[in-house]
Amino acid sequence: MSLYLHALAAILIREALRFVTQRERFLAALVRPLVWLIVFAAGFRAALGLSITPPYQTYITYEVYIIPGLCAMIQLFNAMQSALSLVYDREMGSMRLLLTAPLPRWWLLFCKLLAGVLVSILQVYAFLGIAYLYGIKLPPMGYVWVLPALLVSGMMLGAVGLFLASTIRQLENFAGVMNFVIFPVFFLSTALYPLWRMAESSRLLRDICAWNPFSHAVELIRFALYMRLNPEALGWVALTFAVFLTLAIWGFDPARGIMTRKASP
Amino acid sequence: MHDPALEVTDLSFRYGKKEALRSVSFRVMPGEFCALLGPNGAGKSTLFALLTRLFVARQGRIAVMGQDLQTNPRAALACMGVVFQQMTLDLDLSVARNLAYFGALHGLSRREAALRAGAVLERLDMAERAREKARNLNGGHRRRLEIARALMHRPRLLLLDEPTVGLDTRSRAAITAHVHALARDDGIAVLWATHLVDEVAPEDTALILHQGEILQTGRADQLAPKGGLAAHFMHLTEEPVT
Structure with a gap:
């Protein structure tokens, strides 16, 4: 096995072990979407009517509609x-150890990214399992089809996180990111409402939702759960992934990026 | 005559307008224990960040075992082991897992990493602690583990940035003795940054760094034959060291 694959395996195993030892993190990741599904969706079911839009071929309940959005929410x-743990690792020093390994920095960042995505996929499947027990049953093959979609959407969201980690100076600033990135990205998307619903209240909001890469991640997952490929969503997600990964690699580059400026006393 | 394990030539670095290092040049030979001595703020940590390629200098050259860090970083990094001032262990993992993780980052197979981990832990008197979580170790043993980890890939150059900060006198003495033995017995070149003069042995090379400049370099006992290194340092920099 080459040096590259050794490093990849080591980083994946390390993240998996951390995931296993941090059970609270796993539970917290599940509680959030389950509250949305069981409490929020139940309340909105009566208020929101949903027409038949692809990939659905019949009327669906609101709970069914928001399942892909909640999967993407887990990944987000x-x-x-x-990204937060990356900033923490950098402040506490363990990121330094990784960055002094005799491997290209882009590969090390890619390994970290992939490890995080695999953990998020496990969380999504746990959530889908609980949703199944709750009565939300998707086509059986949809659970298989969604795997590559989750991989791609997770990589895109992970790349955004990696980029943010390269720009955030201190751990304390992360709360601001939560407010200014996560919530707008989630609410201004098709995770909770379809575009036509959004257009009824505001054309501008509808357009913002349509442009939001997170919407495309949600739609990619939605179509995959019904064994369909949404090429437009895949294209946008892949493009966003490439852009943010490039920016993140630039940000972590010791010669060009933001790391050197961060060192200012 | 051997080639230097570490050669730094005309190295400068700035944080914006503030000059952190100014035309720093020195070399460390195989088997040499070189103490980089300077008070807080002298530029030691900046120098370490440059030596480990966390930062890249716009001016100057760093070569590790003849490999230029700028143009051939992977080969240069593969030759060095690093112990940072801040602890970089994964506290949730066991001692053995910490070593295996680092070994894999340097391309060691699981079997090879296990063999080497056993050997380095034995050498640092930690063999019986292999299964313990790093979180359960005391400060001295955590530092030993970091040194063991830095030795996993058999580096020719060992960089240690204030490795004894926060440790009690006994742990400090033990770690200093271990690293001196590594230089003496295994021929590893050591660059040991410290502001604690008592960690420098008379036969060590001392490199006095102050306000980003190398003020003096030479054998510790020759730099300060009479009043001791601490007094000599005070005389040079007008700043006290312990």
């Missing part, structure tokens, strides 16, 4: 959690 929060 996981990506931000990974």
Whole structure:
């Protein structure tokens, strides 16, 4: 096995072990979407009527509609959690150890990203399992089809988190990111309402939702759960991933990026 | 005559307008224990960040075992082991897992990493603690573990940035003795940054860094034959060291 694969395996195992030892993190990641599903969706079920829009071929309940959005929400929060731990690691020093390994920095960052995404996929499947027991049953093959979609959407969201980690100076600033990134990204998307519903209240909001890459991640997952590929969503998600990963690699580059400026006393 | 394990030539670095290092040049030979001595704020940590490529200098050159850190960073980094001032252990993992993780980052197979981990832990008197969580170790043993980890890939150059900060006198003495033995017995070049003069042995090379400049370099007992290194340092920099 090459040096690259050794490093990849080591980082994946380390993240998996951390995931296993931090059970609270796993539970917290599940509680959030379950509250949305069981409390929020139950309340909105009566208020919101949903027409038949692709990929659905019949009328669906609101709980069914928001399942893909909640899957993406798990990945979004996981990506931000990974970014937070990256900032923490950098402040506390363990990130230094990783960055002094004799490997290209882009590969090390990619490994960290992939490890975080795999953890988020486990969380999504746990959530889908609980949703199944709650009565929300999706097509059986949808659970298989959604795997690559989760991988791609997770990589995109992870790359955004990585980029944020490269720009945030201190751990304390992360709360601001939570307010100014996570909530607008989540609420201004198709996670909770379809675009046509949004257009009824504001054309501008509808357009913002349509442009939001998170909407495309949600739609990619939604279509995959019904064994369909949404090429437009895939294209936008892949493009966003490439842009943010490039920015993150630039940010962590010791010669060009933001790391050197961070060192200012 | 051996080539230097570490050669720093005309190295300068700025944080914005503030000059942190100014034309620093020195070399460390294989088997040499070089103490980088300077008070807080002298530029030691900046120098370490440059030596480990966390930062890149716009001016100057760093070569590790003849490999230029700027143009051939992977080969240069592969030759060095690093112990940072801040602890960089994963406290949730066991001692053995911490070593295996680092070994894999340097391309060691699981079997090879396990063999080497056993050997380095034995050498640092920690063999019986391999299964313990790093969180359960005291400060001295955590530092020993970090040194063991830095030795996993058999580096030719060992960089230690104030490795005894916060430790009691006994742990400090033990760690200093271990690292001196590594230089003496294994021929590893050591750069040991400290502001504690009592960690420098008479036969060590001392490198006095002050306000980003190397003020003096030479054998510790020759730099300060009479009044001791601490007094000599005070005389040079007008700043006290312990």
